[in-house]
Amino acid sequence: MSAGDNRLVTSPDVHAEEPDLASLGALLADSTRAAICLALLDGRAWTASEVARLAGVAPSTATSHLNRLVDGGLLAQERRGRHRYVRLADSGIAEMIEALAARAPRRLVPVRSLTAARRHRAVGFARVCYDHLGGSLAVAMTDAMTARELLSWESGPALTASGTAWLARLGIADEAAGAAGRPHVRTCLDWTEQRPHLAGAVAAALFHRALEASWLVPGDGSRVVRLTEPGRDALRRHLGLADEALSTG
Amino acid sequence: MSAGDNRLVTSPDVHAEEPDLASLGALLADSTRAAICLALLDGRAWTASEVARLAGVAPSTATSHLNRLVDGGLLAQERRGRHRYVRLADSGIAEMIEALAARAPRRLVPVRSLTAARRHRAVGFARVCYDHLGGSLAVAMTDAMTARELLSWESGPALTASGTAWLARLGIADEAAGAAGRPHVRTCLDWTEQRPHLAGAVAAALFHRALEASWLVPGDGSRVVRLTEPGRDALRRHLGLADEALSTG
DNA sequence: CCGACACTTCGACGCGCGTCGAAACGTCCC
DNA sequence: GGGACGTTTCGACGCGCGTCGAAGTGTCGG
Numbered sequence: 001m002s003a004g005d006n007r008l009v010t011s012p013d014v015h016a017e018e019p020d021l022a023s024l025g026a027l028l029a030d031s032t033r034a035a036i037c038l039a040l041l042d043g044r045a046w047t048a049s050e051v052a053r054l055a056g057v058a059p060s061t062a063t064s065h066l067n068r069l070v071d072g073g074l075l076a077q078e079r080r081g082r083h084r085y086v087r088l089a090d091s092g093i094a095e096m097i098e099a100l101a102a103r104a105p106r107r108l109v110p111v112r113s114l115t116a117a118r119r120h121r122a123v124g125f126a127r128v129c130y131d132h133l134g135g136s137l138a139v140a141m142t143d144a145m146t147a148r149e150l151l152s153w154e155s156g157p158a159l160t161a162s163g164t165a166w167l168a169r170l171g172i173a174d175e176a177a178g179a180a181g182r183p184h185v186r187t188c189l190d191w192t193e194q195r196p197h198l199a200g201a202v203a204a205a206l207f208h209r210a211l212e213a214s215w216l217v218p219g220d221g222s223r224v225v226r227l228t229e230p231g232r233d234a235l236r237r238h239l240g241l242a243d244e245a246l247s248t249g
Numbered sequence: 250m251s252a253g254d255n256r257l258v259t260s261p262d263v264h265a266e267e268p269d270l271a272s273l274g275a276l277l278a279d280s281t282r283a284a285i286c287l288a289l290l291d292g293r294a295w296t297a298s299e300v301a302r303l304a305g306v307a308p309s310t311a312t313s314h315l316n317r318l319v320d321g322g323l324l325a326q327e328r329r330g331r332h333r334y335v336r337l338a339d340s341g342i343a344e345m346i347e348a349l350a351a352r353a354p355r356r357l358v359p360v361r362s363l364t365a366a367r368r369h370r371a372v373g374f375a376r377v378c379y380d381h382l383g384g385s386l387a388v389a390m391t392d393a394m395t396a397r398e399l400l401s402w403e404s405g406p407a408l409t410a411s412g413t414a415w416l417a418r419l420g421i422a423d424e425a426a427g428a429a430g431r432p433h434v435r436t437c438l439d440w441t442e443q444r445p446h447l448a449g450a451v452a453a454a455l456f457h458r459a460l461e462a463s464w465l466v467p468g469d470g471s472r473v474v475r476l477t478e479p480g481r482d483a484l485r486r487h488l489g490l491a492d493e494a495l496s497t498g
Numbered sequence: 499c500c501g502a503c504a505c506t507t508c509g510a511c512g513c514g515c516g517t518c519g520a521a522a523c524g525t526c527c528c
Numbered sequence: 529g530g531g532a533c534g535t536t537t538c539g540a541c542g543c544g545c546g547t548c549g550a551a552g553t554g555t556c557g558g
Contacts, residue, residue, distance in 0.1 A: 083505085107267050158405045
Protein backbone atom coordinates (compact mmCIF):
# COMPACT_ATOMS: atom_id res chain seq x y z
CA MET A 1 0.00 0.00 0.00
CA SER A 2 2.66 2.52 1.02
CA ALA A 3 6.18 2.87 -0.33
CA GLY A 4 9.12 0.71 0.67
CA ASP A 5 7.66 -2.66 -0.12
CA ASN A 6 10.47 -5.14 0.27
CA ARG A 7 8.71 -8.03 -1.38
CA LEU A 8 10.01 -6.82 -4.71
CA VAL A 9 13.72 -6.78 -4.05
CA THR A 10 14.11 -10.43 -3.13
CA SER A 11 15.25 -12.77 -5.83
CA PRO A 12 12.92 -15.74 -6.06
CA ASP A 13 14.51 -18.69 -4.32
CA VAL A 14 17.32 -17.67 -2.03
CA HIS A 15 15.18 -16.04 0.63
CA ALA A 16 12.07 -17.03 2.48
CA GLU A 17 9.73 -14.99 4.59
CA GLU A 18 9.09 -15.52 8.24
CA PRO A 19 7.07 -13.49 10.68
CA ASP A 20 9.30 -11.16 12.65
CA LEU A 21 7.63 -11.52 16.00
CA ALA A 22 10.53 -9.89 17.79
CA SER A 23 10.30 -6.56 16.03
CA LEU A 24 6.60 -6.34 16.78
CA GLY A 25 7.28 -7.29 20.37
CA ALA A 26 10.00 -4.68 20.63
CA LEU A 27 7.50 -2.07 19.56
CA LEU A 28 5.36 -2.89 22.59
CA ALA A 29 8.21 -3.68 24.95
CA ASP A 30 8.77 -0.13 26.06
CA SER A 31 6.49 1.14 28.78
CA THR A 32 6.09 4.54 27.16
CA ARG A 33 5.04 3.07 23.84
CA ALA A 34 2.76 0.61 25.61
CA ALA A 35 1.06 3.46 27.44
CA ILE A 36 0.59 5.26 24.13
CA CYS A 37 -1.03 2.24 22.53
CA LEU A 38 -3.34 1.70 25.46
CA ALA A 39 -4.37 5.34 25.48
CA LEU A 40 -5.07 5.25 21.77
CA LEU A 41 -7.48 2.38 22.36
CA ASP A 42 -10.06 5.08 22.90
CA GLY A 43 -10.19 5.32 19.11
CA ARG A 44 -9.52 9.05 19.06
CA ALA A 45 -6.73 10.78 17.18
CA TRP A 46 -4.25 12.39 19.55
CA THR A 47 -1.70 15.09 18.87
CA ALA A 48 1.94 14.42 19.59
CA SER A 49 1.87 16.84 22.50
CA GLU A 50 -1.09 15.15 24.10
CA VAL A 51 0.73 11.86 23.80
CA ALA A 52 3.86 13.31 25.36
CA ARG A 53 1.91 14.76 28.27
CA LEU A 54 0.01 11.55 28.89
CA ALA A 55 3.13 9.45 28.81
CA GLY A 56 5.09 11.95 30.91
CA VAL A 57 8.02 12.29 28.55
CA ALA A 58 9.68 15.13 26.66
CA PRO A 59 8.23 16.05 23.26
CA SER A 60 11.38 14.88 21.55
CA THR A 61 11.05 11.50 23.18
CA ALA A 62 7.44 11.23 22.08
CA THR A 63 8.46 12.04 18.52
CA SER A 64 10.86 9.15 18.35
CA HIS A 65 8.32 6.74 19.83
CA LEU A 66 5.61 7.84 17.45
CA ASN A 67 7.99 7.44 14.54
CA ARG A 68 8.71 3.88 15.50
CA LEU A 69 5.06 3.02 16.04
CA VAL A 70 4.07 4.51 12.70
CA ASP A 71 6.93 2.78 10.90
CA GLY A 72 5.90 -0.47 12.51
CA GLY A 73 2.39 -0.10 11.18
CA LEU A 74 0.69 0.12 14.55
CA LEU A 75 -0.23 3.78 14.21
CA ALA A 76 -1.52 5.91 11.38
CA GLN A 77 -0.73 9.57 11.28
CA GLU A 78 -2.08 12.64 9.64
CA ARG A 79 -0.23 15.91 9.55
CA ARG A 80 -2.35 19.00 9.66
CA GLY A 81 -0.60 22.31 9.90
CA ARG A 82 1.69 22.29 12.84
CA HIS A 83 -0.09 19.36 14.39
CA ARG A 84 0.62 15.68 14.05
CA TYR A 85 -2.38 13.49 14.74
CA VAL A 86 -1.88 9.82 15.48
CA ARG A 87 -4.36 7.04 15.96
CA LEU A 88 -4.34 3.25 15.84
CA ALA A 89 -3.84 2.10 12.26
CA ASP A 90 -7.01 0.03 12.01
CA SER A 91 -9.44 -2.07 14.01
CA GLY A 92 -7.26 -5.14 13.52
CA ILE A 93 -4.44 -3.47 15.41
CA ALA A 94 -6.87 -2.46 18.12
CA GLU A 95 -8.02 -6.06 18.42
CA MET A 96 -4.48 -7.25 18.67
CA ILE A 97 -3.63 -4.80 21.41
CA GLU A 98 -6.79 -5.65 23.33
CA ALA A 99 -5.99 -9.34 23.06
CA LEU A 100 -2.52 -8.70 24.37
CA ALA A 101 -3.69 -6.44 27.17
CA ALA A 102 -6.14 -9.07 28.35
CA ARG A 103 -3.35 -11.60 28.70
CA ALA A 104 -0.68 -9.28 30.03
CA PRO A 105 0.21 -9.40 33.71
CA ARG A 106 -1.25 -6.75 35.96
CA ARG A 107 0.75 -3.82 37.15
CA LEU A 108 -0.07 -1.96 40.33
CA VAL A 109 -0.18 1.76 39.81
CA PRO A 110 -0.42 4.14 42.74
CA VAL A 111 -3.57 6.24 42.74
CA ARG A 112 -2.61 9.83 43.26
CA SER A 113 -5.93 11.50 43.93
CA LEU A 114 -9.54 10.88 44.73
CA THR A 115 -10.68 11.77 41.24
CA ALA A 116 -8.11 9.37 39.84
CA ALA A 117 -9.58 6.62 42.01
CA ARG A 118 -13.05 7.48 40.82
CA ARG A 119 -11.89 7.46 37.22
CA HIS A 120 -10.31 4.09 37.70
CA ARG A 121 -13.54 2.59 38.89
CA ALA A 122 -15.30 4.24 35.97
CA VAL A 123 -12.85 2.66 33.53
CA GLY A 124 -13.76 -0.74 34.89
CA PHE A 125 -17.44 0.01 34.47
CA ALA A 126 -17.68 1.46 30.97
CA ARG A 127 -14.98 2.52 28.56
CA VAL A 128 -14.35 2.87 24.87
CA CYS A 129 -12.76 -0.23 23.38
CA TYR A 130 -11.63 1.36 20.10
CA ASP A 131 -15.03 1.38 18.38
CA HIS A 132 -17.28 -0.35 20.85
CA LEU A 133 -18.05 -0.58 24.54
CA GLY A 134 -15.90 -2.33 27.12
CA GLY A 135 -16.02 -2.80 30.88
CA SER A 136 -18.35 -4.60 33.24
CA LEU A 137 -21.35 -2.94 31.61
CA ALA A 138 -20.41 -4.39 28.22
CA VAL A 139 -19.94 -7.81 29.78
CA ALA A 140 -23.31 -7.54 31.50
CA MET A 141 -24.96 -6.55 28.22
CA THR A 142 -23.35 -9.49 26.48
CA ASP A 143 -24.52 -11.84 29.22
CA ALA A 144 -28.03 -10.43 29.04
CA MET A 145 -28.12 -10.83 25.29
CA THR A 146 -27.06 -14.42 25.78
CA ALA A 147 -29.69 -15.06 28.46
CA ARG A 148 -32.40 -13.61 26.22
CA GLU A 149 -31.16 -15.73 23.35
CA LEU A 150 -30.32 -12.79 21.16
CA LEU A 151 -26.82 -14.15 21.04
CA SER A 152 -25.91 -17.78 20.58
CA TRP A 153 -22.60 -19.34 21.55
CA GLU A 154 -22.70 -22.82 20.14
CA SER A 155 -19.84 -22.87 17.73
CA GLY A 156 -18.83 -19.25 18.08
CA PRO A 157 -20.73 -16.08 18.97
CA ALA A 158 -23.51 -15.27 16.53
CA LEU A 159 -26.72 -13.32 16.44
CA THR A 160 -29.86 -15.41 16.58
CA ALA A 161 -32.89 -14.55 14.48
CA SER A 162 -34.43 -12.78 17.44
CA GLY A 163 -31.12 -11.02 17.95
CA THR A 164 -31.27 -9.58 14.45
CA ALA A 165 -34.87 -8.53 15.05
CA TRP A 166 -33.90 -6.95 18.35
CA LEU A 167 -31.22 -4.91 16.62
CA ALA A 168 -33.66 -3.83 13.94
CA ARG A 169 -36.01 -2.62 16.64
CA LEU A 170 -33.19 -0.42 17.88
CA GLY A 171 -32.78 0.97 14.39
CA ILE A 172 -29.70 -1.04 13.53
CA ALA A 173 -29.71 -2.97 10.28
CA ASP A 174 -27.64 -6.14 10.38
CA GLU A 175 -24.35 -4.74 9.22
CA ALA A 176 -22.65 -8.04 9.85
CA ALA A 177 -23.34 -9.40 6.38
CA GLY A 178 -21.88 -6.26 4.88
CA ALA A 179 -18.17 -6.89 4.56
CA ALA A 180 -18.06 -9.72 2.03
CA GLY A 181 -17.92 -12.87 4.09
CA ARG A 182 -15.88 -11.37 6.92
CA PRO A 183 -17.47 -12.09 10.29
CA HIS A 184 -18.31 -9.14 12.39
CA VAL A 185 -19.81 -10.50 15.47
CA ARG A 186 -16.67 -11.03 17.44
CA THR A 187 -15.87 -11.04 21.08
CA CYS A 188 -13.18 -9.20 22.90
CA LEU A 189 -11.63 -10.41 26.12
CA ASP A 190 -12.42 -7.66 28.56
CA TRP A 191 -9.24 -6.94 30.48
CA THR A 192 -10.93 -5.75 33.63
CA GLU A 193 -13.47 -8.55 33.76
CA GLN A 194 -11.44 -11.31 32.10
CA ARG A 195 -14.61 -12.35 30.35
CA PRO A 196 -15.70 -11.76 26.78
CA HIS A 197 -17.82 -8.85 25.66
CA LEU A 198 -19.40 -8.23 22.30
CA ALA A 199 -17.19 -6.72 19.60
CA GLY A 200 -17.08 -6.36 15.85
CA ALA A 201 -19.31 -4.37 13.51
CA VAL A 202 -22.50 -5.11 15.42
CA ALA A 203 -20.99 -3.92 18.68
CA ALA A 204 -19.68 -0.82 16.94
CA ALA A 205 -23.10 -0.04 15.53
CA LEU A 206 -24.69 -0.59 18.90
CA PHE A 207 -22.17 1.71 20.54
CA HIS A 208 -22.68 4.35 17.89
CA ARG A 209 -26.42 4.16 18.42
CA ALA A 210 -26.03 4.51 22.17
CA LEU A 211 -23.95 7.65 21.73
CA GLU A 212 -26.48 9.10 19.28
CA ALA A 213 -29.31 8.48 21.68
CA SER A 214 -27.25 9.91 24.55
CA TRP A 215 -27.54 6.68 26.46
CA LEU A 216 -23.82 6.94 26.79
CA VAL A 217 -21.79 10.12 26.83
CA PRO A 218 -18.04 10.48 26.39
CA GLY A 219 -16.24 11.02 29.66
CA ASP A 220 -13.43 13.30 30.68
CA GLY A 221 -11.10 12.90 27.75
CA SER A 222 -9.97 9.43 28.65
CA ARG A 223 -11.50 6.14 27.67
CA VAL A 224 -14.20 6.60 30.26
CA VAL A 225 -17.83 6.57 29.13
CA ARG A 226 -20.71 7.60 31.36
CA LEU A 227 -24.11 5.91 31.40
CA THR A 228 -26.94 8.45 31.51
CA GLU A 229 -30.32 8.04 33.17
CA PRO A 230 -32.11 7.47 29.82
CA GLY A 231 -29.40 4.95 29.06
CA ARG A 232 -30.06 3.09 32.30
CA ASP A 233 -33.75 3.08 31.41
CA ALA A 234 -33.09 1.76 27.94
CA LEU A 235 -30.90 -1.06 29.17
CA ARG A 236 -33.49 -2.04 31.75
CA ARG A 237 -36.22 -2.07 29.09
CA HIS A 238 -34.33 -3.63 26.21
CA LEU A 239 -32.12 -6.09 28.06
CA GLY A 240 -33.66 -6.37 31.48
CA LEU A 241 -30.41 -5.40 33.15
CA ALA A 242 -30.53 -5.32 36.94
CA ASP A 243 -29.55 -2.18 38.85
CA GLU A 244 -26.34 -3.77 40.12
CA ALA A 245 -25.12 -4.02 36.56
CA LEU A 246 -26.03 -0.41 35.85
CA SER A 247 -23.72 1.41 38.19
CA THR A 248 -20.05 1.66 38.95
CA GLY A 249 -18.77 -1.48 40.64
CA MET B 250 -1.51 -20.57 40.81
CA SER B 251 2.22 -20.45 41.45
CA ALA B 252 4.03 -18.61 44.19
CA GLY B 253 4.75 -14.89 44.24
CA ASP B 254 1.23 -13.65 43.76
CA ASN B 255 1.33 -9.92 44.24
CA ARG B 256 -2.42 -9.36 44.35
CA LEU B 257 -2.36 -9.96 48.08
CA VAL B 258 0.08 -7.32 49.19
CA THR B 259 -1.86 -4.29 47.96
CA SER B 260 -3.98 -2.44 50.45
CA PRO B 261 -7.48 -1.88 49.10
CA ASP B 262 -7.72 1.65 47.77
CA VAL B 263 -4.33 3.15 47.14
CA HIS B 264 -3.45 1.03 44.14
CA ALA B 265 -5.20 0.14 40.94
CA GLU B 266 -4.44 -2.51 38.41
CA GLU B 267 -3.51 -1.89 34.83
CA PRO B 268 -2.41 -4.27 32.13
CA ASP B 269 1.34 -4.30 31.83
CA LEU B 270 1.58 -4.49 28.09
CA ALA B 271 5.26 -3.60 28.12
CA SER B 272 6.40 -6.59 30.13
CA LEU B 273 4.53 -8.94 27.86
CA GLY B 274 5.99 -7.18 24.84
CA ALA B 275 9.47 -7.40 26.31
CA LEU B 276 9.03 -11.14 26.56
CA LEU B 277 8.52 -11.33 22.83
CA ALA B 278 10.90 -8.54 21.91
CA ASP B 279 13.99 -10.69 21.80
CA SER B 280 14.58 -12.60 18.59
CA THR B 281 15.74 -15.71 20.42
CA ARG B 282 12.64 -15.83 22.58
CA ALA B 283 10.45 -15.08 19.59
CA ALA B 284 11.99 -18.00 17.71
CA ILE B 285 11.33 -20.24 20.70
CA CYS B 286 7.67 -19.24 20.87
CA LEU B 287 7.22 -19.73 17.14
CA ALA B 288 8.84 -23.15 17.27
CA LEU B 289 6.66 -24.18 20.19
CA LEU B 290 3.60 -23.41 18.09
CA ASP B 291 3.91 -26.99 16.89
CA GLY B 292 2.26 -27.93 20.18
CA ARG B 293 5.02 -30.35 21.17
CA ALA B 294 7.02 -30.24 24.37
CA TRP B 295 10.67 -29.50 23.70
CA THR B 296 13.67 -30.06 25.91
CA ALA B 297 15.88 -27.15 26.82
CA SER B 298 18.69 -28.51 24.66
CA GLU B 299 16.46 -28.79 21.63
CA VAL B 300 15.40 -25.22 22.16
CA ALA B 301 19.01 -24.09 22.45
CA ARG B 302 20.02 -25.90 19.27
CA LEU B 303 17.07 -24.54 17.33
CA ALA B 304 17.69 -20.99 18.46
CA GLY B 305 21.41 -21.28 17.92
CA VAL B 306 22.43 -20.14 21.38
CA ALA B 307 24.41 -21.61 24.26
CA PRO B 308 22.54 -23.83 26.73
CA SER B 309 23.04 -21.28 29.47
CA THR B 310 21.44 -18.62 27.31
CA ALA B 311 18.48 -20.86 26.59
CA THR B 312 18.04 -21.48 30.30
CA SER B 313 17.68 -17.81 31.05
CA HIS B 314 15.22 -17.30 28.20
CA LEU B 315 13.12 -20.26 29.25
CA ASN B 316 13.07 -18.99 32.81
CA ARG B 317 11.73 -15.65 31.68
CA LEU B 318 9.11 -17.18 29.41
CA VAL B 319 7.91 -19.52 32.14
CA ASP B 320 7.83 -16.75 34.73
CA GLY B 321 5.86 -14.63 32.28
CA GLY B 322 3.25 -17.34 31.91
CA LEU B 323 3.83 -17.98 28.23
CA LEU B 324 5.40 -21.38 28.74
CA ALA B 325 4.63 -24.33 30.99
CA GLN B 326 7.40 -26.64 32.04
CA GLU B 327 7.75 -30.13 33.36
CA ARG B 328 10.91 -31.49 34.83
CA ARG B 329 11.56 -35.14 34.26
CA GLY B 330 14.87 -36.54 35.38
CA ARG B 331 17.64 -34.51 33.88
CA HIS B 332 15.37 -33.10 31.21
CA ARG B 333 13.34 -29.94 31.25
CA TYR B 334 10.38 -30.02 28.93
CA VAL B 335 8.74 -26.77 27.90
CA ARG B 336 5.61 -26.13 25.89
CA LEU B 337 3.19 -23.25 25.36
CA ALA B 338 1.18 -22.72 28.52
CA ASP B 339 -2.25 -23.18 26.93
CA SER B 340 -4.20 -22.73 23.74
CA GLY B 341 -4.96 -19.13 24.62
CA ILE B 342 -1.28 -18.30 24.55
CA ALA B 343 -0.97 -20.11 21.24
CA GLU B 344 -3.82 -18.05 19.83
CA MET B 345 -2.21 -14.86 21.02
CA ILE B 346 1.11 -15.71 19.43
CA GLU B 347 -0.55 -16.72 16.17
CA ALA B 348 -2.49 -13.47 16.14
CA LEU B 349 0.71 -11.55 16.67
CA ALA B 350 2.65 -13.50 14.08
CA ALA B 351 -0.02 -12.84 11.49
CA ARG B 352 0.33 -9.10 12.00
CA ALA B 353 4.07 -8.98 12.45
CA PRO B 354 6.22 -7.69 9.61
CA ARG B 355 7.96 -10.23 7.43
CA ARG B 356 11.62 -10.97 7.80
CA LEU B 357 13.69 -12.33 4.94
CA VAL B 358 15.73 -15.31 6.01
CA PRO B 359 18.42 -16.75 3.74
CA VAL B 360 17.70 -20.31 2.68
CA ARG B 361 20.80 -22.35 3.26
CA SER B 362 20.06 -25.56 1.47
CA LEU B 363 17.74 -27.21 -0.97
CA THR B 364 16.02 -29.22 1.73
CA ALA B 365 15.50 -26.03 3.69
CA ALA B 366 13.82 -24.49 0.66
CA ARG B 367 11.61 -27.53 0.29
CA ARG B 368 10.72 -27.41 3.94
CA HIS B 369 9.84 -23.77 3.66
CA ARG B 370 7.39 -24.45 0.89
CA ALA B 371 5.98 -27.32 2.94
CA VAL B 372 5.44 -25.01 5.91
CA GLY B 373 3.34 -22.76 3.72
CA PHE B 374 1.30 -25.72 2.56
CA ALA B 375 0.47 -27.57 5.76
CA ARG B 376 1.75 -27.12 9.27
CA VAL B 377 0.70 -27.64 12.84
CA CYS B 378 -0.91 -24.58 14.34
CA TYR B 379 -0.68 -25.66 18.00
CA ASP B 380 -3.59 -28.10 17.96
CA HIS B 381 -4.99 -27.76 14.47
CA LEU B 382 -3.96 -27.42 10.85
CA GLY B 383 -2.53 -24.29 9.28
CA GLY B 384 -1.20 -23.32 5.87
CA SER B 385 -2.73 -23.00 2.43
CA LEU B 386 -4.33 -26.42 2.78
CA ALA B 387 -6.16 -25.34 5.92
CA VAL B 388 -7.33 -22.18 4.19
CA ALA B 389 -8.52 -24.20 1.19
CA MET B 390 -10.41 -26.55 3.48
CA THR B 391 -12.03 -23.63 5.24
CA ASP B 392 -13.01 -22.10 1.90
CA ALA B 393 -14.41 -25.40 0.70
CA MET B 394 -16.43 -25.82 3.87
CA THR B 395 -17.82 -22.36 3.32
CA ALA B 396 -18.64 -23.06 -0.34
CA ARG B 397 -20.45 -26.25 0.63
CA GLU B 398 -22.31 -24.39 3.36
CA LEU B 399 -20.90 -26.48 6.16
CA LEU B 400 -19.61 -23.26 7.60
CA SER B 401 -21.53 -20.02 7.79
CA TRP B 402 -19.98 -16.59 8.20
CA GLU B 403 -22.89 -14.29 8.78
CA SER B 404 -22.21 -12.86 12.17
CA GLY B 405 -19.13 -14.90 12.93
CA PRO B 406 -17.93 -18.33 11.83
CA ALA B 407 -20.28 -21.12 12.85
CA LEU B 408 -21.12 -24.63 11.82
CA THR B 409 -24.36 -25.00 9.91
CA ALA B 410 -26.67 -27.93 10.52
CA SER B 411 -25.20 -29.72 7.53
CA GLY B 412 -21.77 -28.89 8.88
CA THR B 413 -22.54 -30.68 12.12
CA ALA B 414 -23.89 -33.63 10.15
CA TRP B 415 -20.78 -33.64 7.98
CA LEU B 416 -18.58 -33.79 11.07
CA ALA B 417 -20.65 -36.64 12.48
CA ARG B 418 -20.15 -38.54 9.24
CA LEU B 419 -16.41 -38.20 9.83
CA GLY B 420 -16.84 -39.63 13.29
CA ILE B 421 -16.59 -36.33 15.12
CA ALA B 422 -19.27 -35.47 17.65
CA ASP B 423 -19.92 -31.76 17.94
CA GLU B 424 -17.47 -30.96 20.69
CA ALA B 425 -18.17 -27.28 20.31
CA ALA B 426 -21.02 -27.30 22.79
CA GLY B 427 -18.80 -29.02 25.33
CA ALA B 428 -17.03 -26.28 27.17
CA ALA B 429 -19.90 -24.53 28.93
CA GLY B 430 -20.89 -21.72 26.63
CA ARG B 431 -17.38 -20.99 25.39
CA PRO B 432 -17.29 -20.89 21.61
CA HIS B 433 -14.98 -23.25 19.91
CA VAL B 434 -15.39 -22.62 16.30
CA ARG B 435 -12.84 -19.89 15.91
CA THR B 436 -10.71 -18.72 13.08
CA CYS B 437 -7.04 -18.10 13.03
CA LEU B 438 -5.36 -15.64 10.69
CA ASP B 439 -3.02 -17.80 8.67
CA TRP B 440 0.33 -16.02 8.58
CA THR B 441 1.43 -17.42 5.26
CA GLU B 442 -1.89 -16.84 3.51
CA GLN B 443 -3.09 -13.78 5.40
CA ARG B 444 -6.55 -15.29 5.32
CA PRO B 445 -8.49 -17.07 8.05
CA HIS B 446 -8.49 -20.79 8.56
CA LEU B 447 -10.64 -22.84 10.89
CA ALA B 448 -9.49 -23.09 14.51
CA GLY B 449 -10.90 -23.97 17.91
CA ALA B 450 -12.11 -27.28 19.28
CA VAL B 451 -13.74 -28.37 16.05
CA ALA B 452 -10.57 -27.76 14.07
CA ALA B 453 -8.57 -29.58 16.72
CA ALA B 454 -10.88 -32.60 16.55
CA LEU B 455 -10.71 -32.56 12.76
CA PHE B 456 -6.93 -32.43 12.89
CA HIS B 457 -6.78 -35.23 15.42
CA ARG B 458 -9.04 -37.35 13.23
CA ALA B 459 -6.88 -36.69 10.17
CA LEU B 460 -3.78 -37.86 12.03
CA GLU B 461 -5.58 -40.96 13.29
CA ALA B 462 -6.67 -41.84 9.80
CA SER B 463 -3.18 -41.14 8.48
CA TRP B 464 -4.52 -38.54 6.12
CA LEU B 465 -1.86 -36.32 7.58
CA VAL B 466 1.45 -37.45 9.01
CA PRO B 467 3.85 -35.45 11.16
CA GLY B 468 6.80 -34.15 9.19
CA ASP B 469 10.48 -33.93 9.94
CA GLY B 470 10.40 -32.69 13.49
CA SER B 471 9.32 -29.17 12.65
CA ARG B 472 5.81 -27.83 12.25
CA VAL B 473 5.56 -29.42 8.83
CA VAL B 474 2.75 -31.88 8.18
CA ARG B 475 2.58 -34.07 5.10
CA LEU B 476 -0.61 -34.91 3.23
CA THR B 477 -0.75 -38.59 2.30
CA GLU B 478 -2.39 -40.09 -0.77
CA PRO B 479 -5.38 -41.40 1.24
CA GLY B 480 -5.59 -37.91 2.72
CA ARG B 481 -5.74 -36.36 -0.74
CA ASP B 482 -8.47 -38.81 -1.64
CA ALA B 483 -10.44 -38.02 1.47
CA LEU B 484 -10.27 -34.28 0.89
CA ARG B 485 -11.37 -34.72 -2.70
CA ARG B 486 -14.30 -36.86 -1.61
CA HIS B 487 -15.39 -35.03 1.50
CA LEU B 488 -14.73 -31.45 0.46
CA GLY B 489 -14.32 -31.61 -3.29
CA LEU B 490 -10.90 -29.99 -3.11
CA ALA B 491 -9.20 -29.46 -6.46
CA ASP B 492 -5.76 -30.88 -7.13
CA GLU B 493 -4.15 -27.43 -7.06
CA ALA B 494 -5.15 -27.10 -3.43
CA LEU B 495 -3.76 -30.52 -2.60
CA SER B 496 -0.09 -30.05 -3.31
CA THR B 497 2.72 -27.79 -2.23
CA GLY B 498 2.28 -24.31 -3.66
C1' DC C 499 6.83 40.38 10.00
C1' DC C 500 7.35 38.80 14.50
C1' DG C 501 6.35 36.01 18.43
C1' DA C 502 4.17 31.86 20.09
C1' DC C 503 3.67 27.24 19.37
C1' DA C 504 4.05 22.21 17.60
C1' DC C 505 7.15 19.34 16.32
C1' DT C 506 11.83 17.47 14.88
C1' DT C 507 16.84 16.66 14.73
C1' DC C 508 21.05 15.91 16.98
C1' DG C 509 24.40 14.59 20.37
C1' DA C 510 25.42 12.77 24.83
C1' DC C 511 24.57 9.97 28.75
C1' DG C 512 23.64 5.74 31.20
C1' DC C 513 21.11 1.68 32.18
C1' DG C 514 19.37 -2.83 30.95
C1' DC C 515 19.94 -7.02 28.99
C1' DG C 516 21.46 -10.73 25.77
C1' DT C 517 25.56 -13.19 25.14
C1' DC C 518 29.12 -16.42 26.30
C1' DG C 519 32.34 -19.75 28.83
C1' DA C 520 33.64 -21.95 32.95
C1' DA C 521 32.34 -24.41 36.62
C1' DA C 522 28.92 -26.73 39.55
C1' DC C 523 24.89 -29.72 40.18
C1' DG C 524 21.88 -33.55 39.36
C1' DT C 525 20.49 -37.64 36.80
C1' DC C 526 21.10 -41.66 34.16
C1' DC C 527 23.58 -45.71 32.37
C1' DC C 528 27.14 -48.96 32.33
C1' DG D 529 31.03 -45.86 41.49
C1' DG D 530 32.46 -43.52 37.46
C1' DG D 531 31.71 -41.19 33.29
C1' DA D 532 28.57 -38.97 30.11
C1' DC D 533 25.06 -35.82 29.68
C1' DG D 534 21.37 -32.21 30.48
C1' DT D 535 20.83 -28.21 32.89
C1' DT D 536 21.94 -24.26 35.90
C1' DT D 537 24.58 -20.47 38.18
C1' DC D 538 27.80 -16.88 37.98
C1' DG D 539 30.59 -13.20 36.31
C1' DA D 540 32.11 -10.35 32.59
C1' DC D 541 31.62 -8.11 28.29
C1' DG D 542 29.44 -5.01 25.01
C1' DC D 543 25.74 -3.35 22.29
C1' DG D 544 21.23 -1.23 21.84
C1' DC D 545 18.11 2.00 23.08
C1' DG D 546 15.29 5.23 25.93
C1' DT D 547 16.10 9.56 27.87
C1' DC D 548 16.89 14.45 27.89
C1' DG D 549 17.96 19.42 26.52
C1' DA D 550 19.28 22.58 23.09
C1' DA D 551 18.87 24.15 18.78
C1' DG D 552 16.43 24.07 14.34
C1' DT D 553 12.29 23.96 11.07
C1' DG D 554 7.75 24.86 9.86
C1' DT D 555 3.04 26.89 10.87
C1' DC D 556 -0.32 29.88 12.67
C1' DG D 557 -2.10 34.30 14.51
C1' DG D 558 -1.86 39.02 15.29
